[in-house]
Amino acid sequence: MGMKMKKSWVLPVLAAGMLAAGLAGCEKKDPYGLSAKDPVTITIWHYYNGVQKEGFDQLVQTFNESEGREKGIIVEAFSKGSIDDLSQAVTDSIDKKIGSDPVPDVFAAYADKVYEIDQRDMAVDLSKYLTADEIGEYVDAYIEEGRFDGSEGIKVFPVAKSTEVFAINKTDWDKFAEATGETDAAFSSWEGITRVAEKYYKWTDSLTETPDDGKAFFGRDAFANYIIVGSLQLGHEIFRVENGTVIMDFDRTTMKRLWDNYYIPYVNGYFGAFGKFRSDDVKTGQLAAFVGSTSGFAYFPTSVTLEDGTSYPIESKVYPLPNFSGTEPCAVQQGAGMMILKSEEKREYAASIFLKWFTGVDNNIRFSVSSGYLPVKKEAGVKERLETVLAENGEEDAAGENLLIGLETANKYQLYTTKPFEGGDQARAILNATMADKARDDRETVLSLMAQGMSREEAVEQFTEESNFEQWYEHTKEQLETIIGE
Numbered sequence: 001m002g003m004k005m006k007k008s009w010v011l012p013v014l015a016a017g018m019l020a021a022g023l024a025g026c027e028k029k030d031p032y033g034l035s036a037k038d039p040v041t042i043t044i045w046h047y048y049n050g051v052q053k054e055g056f057d058q059l060v061q062t063f064n065e066s067e068g069r070e071k072g073i074i075v076e077a078f079s080k081g082s083i084d085d086l087s088q089a090v091t092d093s094i095d096k097k098i099g100s101d102p103v104p105d106v107f108a109a110y111a112d113k114v115y116e117i118d119q120r121d122m123a124v125d126l127s128k129y130l131t132a133d134e135i136g137e138y139v140d141a142y143i144e145e146g147r148f149d150g151s152e153g154i155k156v157f158p159v160a161k162s163t164e165v166f167a168i169n170k171t172d173w174d175k176f177a178e179a180t181g182e183t184d185a186a187f188s189s190w191e192g193i194t195r196v197a198e199k200y201y202k203w204t205d206s207l208t209e210t211p212d213d214g215k216a217f218f219g220r221d222a223f224a225n226y227i228i229v230g231s232l233q234l235g236h237e238i239f240r241v242e243n244g245t246v247i248m249d250f251d252r253t254t255m256k257r258l259w260d261n262y263y264i265p266y267v268n269g270y271f272g273a274f275g276k277f278r279s280d281d282v283k284t285g286q287l288a289a290f291v292g293s294t295s296g297f298a299y300f301p302t303s304v305t306l307e308d309g310t311s312y313p314i315e316s317k318v319y320p321l322p323n324f325s326g327t328e329p330c331a332v333q334q335g336a337g338m339m340i341l342k343s344e345e346k347r348e349y350a351a352s353i354f355l356k357w358f359t360g361v362d363n364n365i366r367f368s369v370s371s372g373y374l375p376v377k378k379e380a381g382v383k384e385r386l387e388t389v390l391a392e393n394g395e396e397d398a399a400g401e402n403l404l405i406g407l408e409t410a411n412k413y414q415l416y417t418t419k420p421f422e423g424g425d426q427a428r429a430i431l432n433a434t435m436a437d438k439a440r441d442d443r444e445t446v447l448s449l450m451a452q453g454m455s456r457e458e459a460v461e462q463f464t465e466e467s468n469f470e471q472w473y474e475h476t477k478e479q480l481e482t483i484i485g486e
Contacts, residue, residue, distance in 0.1 A: 162295040234324055431476075
């Protein structure tokens, strides 16, 4: 109660002060020449869609009606589709390609893109518009991501982050757990998930007369993260960037462990990937669990619809990202930041004012609750602070739990993101595809052999041989070496 009293005392004093200033008739001169009478319009391009776009648009409107109006800043935000579409649109504008839009003031970007634009000397150094105290309010790892030329300059403004979580269809898991005595303790390690997936396949197989028709248990979104973070969990950073040079550490033993906990269960049918995203696979009942981004959790289905049309409601539950057993917990740090393109100081400064406002604790938490992204300031990451807002918004459900688990990960895990380097995008694309695509193709072969009457054990034999791994390993390593020029 004391707090409330205090507040009501402060307001009249402030109002009186403002009144006095108003009476004196002097509009406080802005250091960069911003003025409410002559507002400047800032354009922002982003890749938010659906609920995330709605949440962002609402905050932009709030800014325009409050601080923006007061200072003379109008923000106009545009969604440019996916992150790749956005990236292309920015490049086209900078290159003045025919039919492209004028260059925006601000756009959402990953460090790789910012690095590319910074090479053209077009990225604003944000430390010019932020005090040391302001910089200190942001999670250190998020600020670090924006420093990549060895100087103290910050080229990426952190606005909303995400990491990965393990999400499960609790309804179907409970039936399995009750029948087999399994517990969710298995979800803390990749080895545990691999073991449970085999058991789940065999249990679902036993429910019908047909042999080898078990169901896959687990799937993975953003496969490159499994390889990059998994390798780091096992003590090997695949791409270490030092003074702009890449040192590659593609360790054979580590890759074998990653292979044994993805490729092997996949060709056996214990893991799977069917639709565009793994949440689609949970929706169709083809998977029970997956690892995906906290910001994608909004799409976790509330019901399952099977091939024959039958449908039933499901509950979901979220867990922290699994690690390899006996390793230090690491998780990916992702979610694009905002980059300000060089223009005139007044515009750059106006853009920085909006970004500071957007990442203010209350505003940022509001966006987090609507989008599943994690807030970027240390204070916003305090569990109690978030719980209060969730309770006020009636979000104490799975979406709220997802955010809290995401924050717990951000606080307790080593968060990791690869530093940008020449060809970084291509290298990531290779890691995203080689093992995952091979697993899918080889599973198809296994299924066709089974359709010809071969047993599953027999059909997978040729794929589980050591030589198959060796071949994949050498081929992938060679492709990576070509890109980074080793």
